[in-house]
Amino acid sequence: xxxxLEVKDLTMRFGxxxxxxxxxxxxxxxxxxxxxxxxxxxxxxxxxxxSGFYKPTEGQVLLRGExxxxxxxxxxxxxxxxxxFQHSTLFAELTVLExxxxxxxxxFRPNIFAAxxxxxREDRSGAExxxxxxxxxxGLDHVMQERVGDLSHGHxxxxxxxxxxxxxxxxxxxxxxxxxxxxxETRQMMDLMERLKADGITILIVEHDMQAIMGLCDTIxxxxxxxxxxxxxxxxxxxxxxxxxxxxGGARHVA
Amino acid sequence: xxxxxxxxxxxAALIALPHGLSFSQQEILVFLTINVLLVASYRLLTLTGEWxxxxxxxxxVGAYSSALLTxxxxxxxxVSMLLGGVVAALIAVLLSFPLFRMKGFYFLIGxxxxxxxxxxxxxxxxxxxxxxxxxxxIDPMPDFSIGFYQFDFFEPTSYxxxxxxxxxxxxxxxxxxxxxxxxxxxxxxxWQDKLAQASGVNVRAYRTLAFAIASGxxxxxxxxxxxxxxxINPNAFDIDLMVFVLTWAIVGGTATFxxxxxxxxxxxxxxxxxLRELGLExxxxxVYGAIMILSILFLPNGLESIVQKLTKRxxxxxxxxxxxxx
Amino acid sequence: xxxxxxxxxxxxxxxxxxISLVAVGLxxxxxxxxxxxxxxxxxxxxxxxxxxxxxxGLNVPFFLAVAVGLLFxxxxxxxxxxxxxxxxxxxxxxxxxxxxxxLMILQALAVMGFxxxxxxxxxxxxxxxxxxxxxxxxxxxxxxxxxxxxxxxALWYFLKRTRFGWALRASAQDPEAAALQGISITQTARIAxxxxxxxxxxxxxxxxxxxxxxPHMGHSVIVTAFIVIIVGGVGSLEGAIVASVAYALVHTxxxxxxxxxxxxxxxxxxxxxxxxxxPTGLFxxxxxx
Numbered sequence: 001x002x003x004x005l006e007v008k009d010l011t012m013r014f015g016x017x018x019x020x021x022x023x024x025x026x027x028x029x030x031x032x033x034x035x036x037x038x039x040x041x042x043x044x045x046x047x048x049x050x051s052g053f054y055k056p057t058e059g060q061v062l063l064r065g066e067x068x069x070x071x072x073x074x075x076x077x078x079x080x081x082x083x084x085f086q087h088s089t090l091f092a093e094l095t096v097l098e099x100x101x102x103x104x105x106x107x108f109r110p111n112i113f114a115a116x117x118x119x120x121r122e123d124r125s126g127a128e129x130x131x132x133x134x135x136x137x138x139g140l141d142h143v144m145q146e147r148v149g150d151l152s153h154g155h156x157x158x159x160x161x162x163x164x165x166x167x168x169x170x171x172x173x174x175x176x177x178x179x180x181x182x183x184x185e186t187r188q189m190m191d192l193m194e195r196l197k198a199d200g201i202t203i204l205i206v207e208h209d210m211q212a213i214m215g216l217c218d219t220i221x222x223x224x225x226x227x228x229x230x231x232x233x234x235x236x237x238x239x240x241x242x243x244x245x246x247x248x249g250g251a252r253h254v255a
Numbered sequence: 256x257x258x259x260x261x262x263x264x265x266x267a268a269l270i271a272l273p274h275g276l277s278f279s280q281q282e283i284l285v286f287l288t289i290n291v292l293l294v295a296s297y298r299l300l301t302l303t304g305e306w307x308x309x310x311x312x313x314x315x316v317g318a319y320s321s322a323l324l325t326x327x328x329x330x331x332x333x334v335s336m337l338l339g340g341v342v343a344a345l346i347a348v349l350l351s352f353p354l355f356r357m358k359g360f361y362f363l364i365g366x367x368x369x370x371x372x373x374x375x376x377x378x379x380x381x382x383x384x385x386x387x388x389x390x391x392x393i394d395p396m397p398d399f400s401i402g403f404y405q406f407d408f409f410e411p412t413s414y415x416x417x418x419x420x421x422x423x424x425x426x427x428x429x430x431x432x433x434x435x436x437x438x439x440x441x442x443x444x445x446w447q448d449k450l451a452q453a454s455g456v457n458v459r460a461y462r463t464l465a466f467a468i469a470s471g472x473x474x475x476x477x478x479x480x481x482x483x484x485x486x487i488n489p490n491a492f493d494i495d496l497m498v499f500v501l502t503w504a505i506v507g508g509t510a511t512f513x514x515x516x517x518x519x520x521x522x523x524x525x526x527x528x529x530l531r532e533l534g535l536e537x538x539x540x541x542v543y544g545a546i547m548i549l550s551i552l553f554l555p556n557g558l559e560s561i562v563q564k565l566t567k568r569x570x571x572x573x574x575x576x577x578x579x580x581x
Numbered sequence: 582x583x584x585x586x587x588x589x590x591x592x593x594x595x596x597x598x599x600i601s602l603v604a605v606g607l608x609x610x611x612x613x614x615x616x617x618x619x620x621x622x623x624x625x626x627x628x629x630x631x632x633x634x635x636x637x638g639l640n641v642p643f644f645l646a647v648a649v650g651l652l653f654x655x656x657x658x659x660x661x662x663x664x665x666x667x668x669x670x671x672x673x674x675x676x677x678x679x680x681x682x683x684l685m686i687l688q689a690l691a692v693m694g695f696x697x698x699x700x701x702x703x704x705x706x707x708x709x710x711x712x713x714x715x716x717x718x719x720x721x722x723x724x725x726x727x728x729x730x731x732x733x734x735a736l737w738y739f740l741k742r743t744r745f746g747w748a749l750r751a752s753a754q755d756p757e758a759a760a761l762q763g764i765s766i767t768q769t770a771r772i773a774x775x776x777x778x779x780x781x782x783x784x785x786x787x788x789x790x791x792x793x794x795x796p797h798m799g800h801s802v803i804v805t806a807f808i809v810i811i812v813g814g815v816g817s818l819e820g821a822i823v824a825s826v827a828y829a830l831v832h833t834x835x836x837x838x839x840x841x842x843x844x845x846x847x848x849x850x851x852x853x854x855x856x857x858x859x860p861t862g863l864f865x866x867x868x869x870x
Contacts, residue, residue: 505674
């Protein structure tokens with residue numbers, strides 16, 4: 001496993017507030033990497049900087065050695081780093097298949113002139129095949145023609161990942177994927193992530209709930225108050241005194 | 256093949272249509288044909304979720320460009336029409352730089368300001384735009400014959416056929432775009448620009464693309480108008496016409512391709528034919544305004560929602576419904 | 582030259598007065614109802630025609646006619662609120678279209694009642710305050726300036742010092758929270774519409790003897806008002822007043838020293854620049870619309 005995605009001295013300031021303070025960690029290729037921390041630790045801000053949603057105040061995000069920080073979200077996506085959104089952010093007015101088709105935008109880039117003349121049949125069928133493949137992968141093929149607004153919550157979460165998966169990403173960034181899921185849904189979602197990993201996709205999960213991702217991650221980075229706190233395997237992190245302190249302290253802080 | 260037969264019947268009806276009309280009604284028919292293209296191109300712009308108030312001025316850009324190209328440079332008329340569309344699209348690309356910093360209400364107002372500035376520039380600069388009086392004596396489309404039919408472009412019927420063919424072709428292109436992956440991406444940009452971006456869509460580029468295409472076709476419609484009436488001036492492209500376009504689109508409904516066209520045809524027929532026939536000359540805007548209010552109150556999803564109810568079988572598969580507001 | 586500058590300055594103050602009356606009404610309606618009232622220029626026009634009908638037609642005393650005009654246009658506002666904006670409150674674009682429909686109706690009524698041509702109104706007073714040979718302020722214009730100062734001060738007091746005003750501002754900021762506080766949204770909407778329309782009406786009534794009254798006079802008024810509320814920041818009453826003064830100064834000076842069309846171009850460009858620099862307006866927040 002080589003260093004694949006690297007966060008280096010990443011800093012984000014909002015006015016006088018330093019949300020993330022020179023954070024550094026490395027994500028190995030093909031691994032499932034967790035980024036955890038108590039509320040307000042700056043996880044989501046970090047996530048948004050990696051995905052190109054925010055431009056970092058200082059520091060770098062390196063993908064295969066290339067600095068991608070400060071690029072726009074679609075430029076980051078085109079380099080193979082695709083994110084999902086915390087709440088079921090989907091095209092609610094479109095069908096499930098159409099949502100997945102939007103996900104195939106990168107591998108099958110639409111061309112307007114070809115589309116008018118009708119010379120894009122191969123691309124269209126390729127995109128549809130890929131979209132269906134992604135939906136099958138996430139067990140959504142039976143609801144393909146339904147409108148997303150009519151889907152159950154669990155299905156919407158799965159579709160969010162299917163849209164990301166449809167674009168053949170190298171890295172999927174997941175923003176709190178287990179929030180609001182019951183244990184059964186959580187278990188299924190974990191299975192899907194294992195399968196994504198088996199597919200060679202690197203996964204970075206941002207999660208508040210430490211227990212949820214213990215069994216899943218290869219490596220976990222823990223941060224607190226915007227700073228790097230600890231890193232290691234699940235067992236290591238679970239027993240790390242600083243992590244325990246941060247979570248207990250964080251809990252006290254929040255309460 | 257019943258569907259094929261329906262299309263043949265529609266085509267036959269459209270060809271026969273002008274022969275049952277009076278001269279002034281034939282003229283209205285020509286304007287209606289041009290306006291159908293105008294409003295259909297406007298719909299393409301609204302696909303990305305932006306409502307512009309500059310569309311009619313952009314139409315005017317096409318009209319002025321085509322008129323000036325023929326008058327000053329002697330460009331052959333049909334070619335100049337195409338170039339008028341190209342110029343309109345280019346101007347739209349230029350306008351997109353300031354305008355696409357804005358969204359929603361601010362885009363609406365910003366586009367209005369940009370459009371008015373262009374219109375006032377025509378008004379102020381007599382050379383080459385002719386000032387407030389505009390450009391007169393624009394070359395008409397040269398007559399020609401296709402064997403069985405002799406086109407005489409001083410006849411509205413001839414121009415109706417000519418414009419009809421061009422408009423039909425443009426509508427076909429617009430329809431192809433909407434049904435293509437590009438059209439799907441426009442929808443995506445409208446409904447969740449963040450998610451679209453995360454899927455690798457360059458949102459700004461797609462907004463600009465929709466704006467440029469819509470403007471290009473608006474420009475062609477303007478050129479069609481200019482070479483028919485032979486004279487254009489800044490007031491022909493003012494906010495009044497823009498308001499009509501807006502109401503055609505909203506009263507017709509913007510969830511389907513045919514909605515705005517339906518709105519345009521129904522409201523124009525109502526306004527120009529029915530109300531005129533009833534002899535309500537001065538009261539026409541009053542009745543028209545009342546109809547607008549009633550339709551927005553009682554048909555919030557537009558005239559197309561009636562059609563969708565009538566053809567429910569197909570409606571289940573057709574484009575999704577939505578409210579036009581953000 | 583100094584005289585010309587002073588005279589142009591006076592003209593600008595007059596223009597700022599009626600522009601701010603119209604713009605403040607528009608902002609108030611937008612703030613409370615979240616809808617762009619395209620018919621606002623026609624409310625101005627309706628106020629002017631009230632003078633045509635009452636003062637020029639029936640010889641009603643001018644100020645009585647103005648008061649009746651204010652009430653009449655205020656009631657038009659109430660009508661719009663009840664018939665258009667309340668049913669369409671979840672559909673801002675629908676509200677916009679409905680207000681365009683209302684605009685056409687008002688215009689048609691004016692044409693049917695008074696003809697398309699502009700109407701001559703006998704002057705209210707010929708008196709002129711002469712500061713020097715060349716710097717003169719007609720008293721009729723002074724009325725407009727005084728009315729603007731008095732009404733806008735009264736409005737300011739009403740909004741900041743009374744319970745109604747508090748309710749109005751609360752529901753402009755957050756309708757749901759305001760409703761939880763026991764504020765009747767319908768009630769505040771009615772008040773806002775009445776005041777907003779009434780201000781446009783009185784501006785139209787007072788300026789009627791000074792301008793050419795015709796059914797399409799609302800057009801340039803609404804364009805000006807839009808520029809002003811954008812430059813001032815949508816939703817900000819103070820911003821609208823400041824922007825009215827700034828716009829009136831720029832527009833009047835450019836008109837005097839160059840020409841009117843160029844002044845319009847400059848005004849619109851000003852607005853475009855504001856939108857480009859700060860795409861959500863100078864003071865305004867983008868959460869409505």
